[in-house]
Structure formats: C-alpha cells, structure tokens
Amino acid sequence: MEGLFVSVTLVYTLLSCGLLLAAFFNFRSQPNRYLIVGFWAVCLHIVYKLIWVGWGNPSQYEIPLPFGLMYPVLLYLFARAYYRPEIAGSYRQLMFLSLPFFLHLVLFVAACLQPTESGWIAGYAKIYYVSCMLSLLTFSTLTAKMYTNSKKPSTPTDILIRQLTMMCFGLVLLGYMVLYQVSVPDDDVGFEVRPMVYLFLALGFGLMIRYIITLGIPIFHGFNEGEAVLSKAGGEPNSTVQPSVVAEWAVVIEQELIRTQLYLNPSVSLDMLAQEAAIPRHQLTQVFNGYYKKSFYQFIAAMRIEYAVRRISELGDKVTLDSLSYECGFNSKTSFNRYFKAYTGMTPSEYRTARQSITNQTLSIPQ
Template sequence: MFQIFPLIPFTLLIVCVLAIVTFYLAYRSPDKSAFDRILLWGIFYIFLHSFYVFIIEVFYANEPWRDQLIPFAFGYGPFLYFGMLSLRDNKVQLWKLFVHLIPFVVYLILFGLLVFDVLENTLIMQKRIGKHIFILGPISFVTYAVWSAFEGKRLFKEKFRQKLAMFVFARILLLFISLIFIIVFFSKKVAEDQQAVYLLRMVIYVCMLLAVFMIFSYVVDKLIKPNATLTKKRKIVGPVSSIELAKYERSALSELQLIDFEKRLVYAVKEEQLYLDQELSLSSLAAHLRIPNHHLTQVFSMRVKQTFYQYINGFRIMHACELLQSANKMLNLEELAEKSGFNSKVSFNRQFKQIMGCTPSAYRNHLSI
C-alpha cells in the first residue's frame, strides 16, 4: 500500500491533525475579523484536501486519477485573493466569490461525473481532464501570486506585517508548486518516473505542512498576545486614565493632526455607519481611515476619551434604541442585535444594560406604556 514513499501518508496525516487543531483554536478565538474568518475556512480547506489525499493514498493507491483530477488546486488562489482583500476591510461579495470559484466548480463537476460513470471513465478522458488541470493550475497560482505581490505593497504601510508575511510565504509556495506542475507536465522523463513523481508530491505536501504550521503559529500568537491588550481595554469602564494620557502626550502627533484624525473618525463611523459592521475592529477601522493603529488609539485616548469598544458600542446601542422607537417593534432581540452591529445577543444585552441601565426588553416595554 505504501510501496514507494511511505512518508507521504504520514505527512498528510500530520497536516490533517495540525490543520484541525489550528481550525479549532481559530474558531474559539474571540473577536474574529474578516481576515480571521477567511483564514478559518482556508485552514479547513487545507484539512479537506490533505484528508482526501490521505484516504486515496491508503485505500485507492492504484487509482491515482482520483487524486490528480480533483481540482483542489483551483481553491488556493481565491483564498489568497479574498484574504488580501479582507486586510482592506472589504466584504466578500457573493458574485465575486462565484466568479473566482468557477474553475473549481466546473472541474469538480467533471470529476463527479467520472466517479459516478456519467462520463466514460477511460484513460483518454482522464488524460484530457488532467491536462487541463496541469495547465490551468499553474496559471491560477501565478496569477494570484503576482496580484497579491502588487496588493501587498499597498497594504504594507498599514502595519499588517505579520499577516503579510503569511501572504508572502503563500505566494512563494504557489509559485514553487507551479514550477513542480510545469516540470511534471513538460518533462516526459519525469512524468514517467514514478519515484520522481512521488518525490515531487512529497515536496508539495511538505509545503502544505509548512503553510499549516505558519497559520498555526499566527493563531497561537493571536490568542496569547492580543488577549492582554483586549483585557486592558475591557477593564476600562470610564474615561481613559491620566497615566495613559501622559504616555500619549509625548507623542509626535500635533494637536491639529489629532483633530483631523478625529474628524475623519467621526465622519466614517457616524455618517458611513461603520459601527453596523459586526466584524469592525480597531485594525480594520484604522485601515479604512488610512491611519496607523497606534495613532488611532491616541485619538481615542486624547480626543474621544473612550476606548474603541466604548465608542463603537455607544453608536450601536443608540441605533438599537432608534429601531425600538420606530416601526420595527416586531424585531426579536437576536434580529435587533444583528441589525445594530452586534454578533451575539449576549453581548448586545450586556452592552445595552451597561449603557442604558436596563435590558432591551425593559426598554421596549417602557416605550409601549
């Protein structure tokens, strides 16, 4: 069963285990941004890919077409694309998602037709579909990698260095795997050498393992380091302390710059209603305003006199009160929370009571008197 390279199934098994652990940690992480959600599904996609190939290696080793013709390769480029977009706080539009997944869907359907013998599953048909995948796969990898390189230059100024490091690594892997595809496709000598093919496959799976390990490191780092920052923010229930203000008084930002940044903040949050975005975070807000994170933090500390969460939740609760006072009195609390920018009813109830002094239900009952 493992005649040529017994390391392949074991490598895939390690990828599966590490991917599912990373997925669990990322899923349990609080305050997930748009980028974190895409990363979450990206790691699940890698798990599906590695687990599928592991099953093929163990139970269908004599039918390599089951691995070669399934179009997992067409999914990695779109994940890179939408991951980069999420750093600019752009929402995923369904029509864009559909367009980018067209190659994956088309070849997945063709693969299904072969598996269920709707199409005649002959060697000629397998080679024809495999040829398409071996040509279009590298084209997809290179196209998305080149695009992400240009996009990364625009985002580097926004202090996304750790996240961009993952994209640089992913870009290199895509180009490297593209080279392997091209070698196998254009070199008949390599393609006919079973040991060489297995060696190249082993290299690809090691690349997958490295990618999963890098994402795992990011998730663990995010769970450990930001928690201290979030705890400090949430412990502050009143205006920012004088100690924190003193720290920022030594900042290089002038008063005019702070005022300008504050105006941009107020316009974006109030007029553009960014507070209704459930995935809004300090980083994504800073990216939208094109203001460095630490400068925006100073604006909240020195000008707004509130933390980011206090400021945004204040707007959200005011919006909820307006909904309760309007004709939308039939909204249940879960719908009200969602329409006000909260991602959970529990968080909505807690913030409402803290700001308004009563629960949303009590506030609604008072209005009906």
C-alpha cells in the same frame, strides 16, 4: 474494487465541498473568513491524501482534488480584505472567482463516473494542473501587487500573506514539473514531484496554524458577529495572547483609526474596525479593555474630543459648536458636551473662551 474506491473518493469530495460552503456562510461576518475556509480546505485535502496513501491501489493514478484552485483565490480575497477593506466583494464577484473551481469539480465528478481504464482521469489531471498553474500565477501576482503597494505596517497578517504568496509562486514551478511527469511518464526527473506539492501544503498549513493560535482566531464555531467562545468563569474570550502581540495590535488600531478617520463616523463599531485592522472583534475588545483600560466607545470618544480640541484651536469662532459636535461623530450636542467636559474639565464654550483669552494675551504682549 478500484471502482468502489473511486466512488468513496467522489462522495468524500462532495461532502467536503458541502462542509466548506457551510463554513464559508457560517463565518460570513468574520474578517478572517477566507483564512478559516482555507484552513479547513487544507485539512480536508490532507485527509484525502492520507486516504489514497492508506487504502488506494498503488497502480491506480490518484485523482487530484480540485481544491488546488481554491487556495490562490482564498489567499487573494484574504489579502484584499486586509489591504483594501473598502472594497466589498459581492456574491456575484465571489461566484465569478469561484467559477474555475466549480467547473473542475464537475470535471472531477465526470472523471470519477467513467471507467478507470477510459483515460478520463489522466485527461482531467492534465487540465487540472494547467488550470492550477494559471490560477496560482494570476492570483499570487495580484496579491503580491497589493502588499507591494501597501503602506500598512508589517503585522502578523501581512507576514502570513507574504509567506503564502511566495509558496504559491513555488507551487507554480512544482505544478509544471507534475504536469511534465503526467504528460511524459517515461521521462524521469529524478524524484516523484507530487509529494513535494503536499509538503508545500503542509508548510502552508503550519503557517496558518501558528497565525491562528497567535491571534486566537476561532475556527470551530460560527458566530453572528465574529464573537469568540466565552469562558465559563469570567465571560471573556477563552484565548491567551502575548503582550507583545497586544501592543502590536494597539499600534495597528491607532494607525487605522487615524488613516481612515473611522472615529469620526457616527456609526462606527467594533465590526467596522475589525474589518479595517484585520483583527478579530473579540481580540479588539481585549486590546481596549486590557491595554488601554477603556471600552471601545470611551476610546473613540477620547479621539473625537482630541479632534475637537484641534479644530477649536485652529478655527476659533469660525466653527460653531453645534456643527463641530456632529463633525466629530457625536449624535447630539449633549453627548459632545459631556465627553468634552470629562476629557478637558471644561465645556466646549468655556474651552474656546479660555483659548481665545490666552491667544489675546499673547498678542497684546509688547514685542
């Protein structure tokens, strides 16, 4: 009976890993894909624990699921996508970071295939807990270094990353206590430590749920461009976001556009801004349409024209209008002239002439 139960847990683990890989590639264009994969990993991990509690033999040692090696890596990748969006992770790098998990998955399978009395499960557990502590300590330190050096304003994403990082440091201590109990079963620390690990897991799960609900992140469907599910009535994303959160996003959007000067990029898109600001693409659309009352490209055009006005004021005749139109990110002078006149009421040449006239009159006034 024990062998049958171990076989069931093995099949469950392999199916879970397959589902997580499918989720990872389904959400490959989502800025929050690492969080989504982590969310589903925690769900599967908690179900695994419930299976052991409900049907496992109390005298049999629980085989630790190797998902513990995924969490610090996913948190690090999620934080890097937020704090260092200019760094694009290659598949080779992702495979390198995932190597400890896959190695322990092989060890997990090997332990499940051995007789329960062989001692393989206990040996695997010791190796697993040591590896988890090293992984948690390494990637939590790297993540903490990123948000310590970050100049970004505090956002829900930033707060979530800090909270989860602190929990990872706490899990390092719990991991040491679990390892001690596994290695020295005769010594009693006063309580069973492993339930505390699952308590931390549940707390982290709760923090992720709150973040996902607040930002309206889609977690049940994969989309080619990270689009949300459209409601049947109006075709808008079917999620409600508090006005205070939308206002906060607006601040982050403006700061990121100014910091990166992304609006000057001729190929700028909502996906690029979503990656920089760590805000879902469909939520960006809600901010522009609901908060600014403009489309994304109208907002970008206004920022480009404001930039052009500053450049004309600074340089005057030293810059040609042709070169300025491309410097601002427009693909043609015609588009530049049309947006400039709509924004200022004058063409670029008329504005420069009027600006120079005002400057000359100011200089000619006797002091």
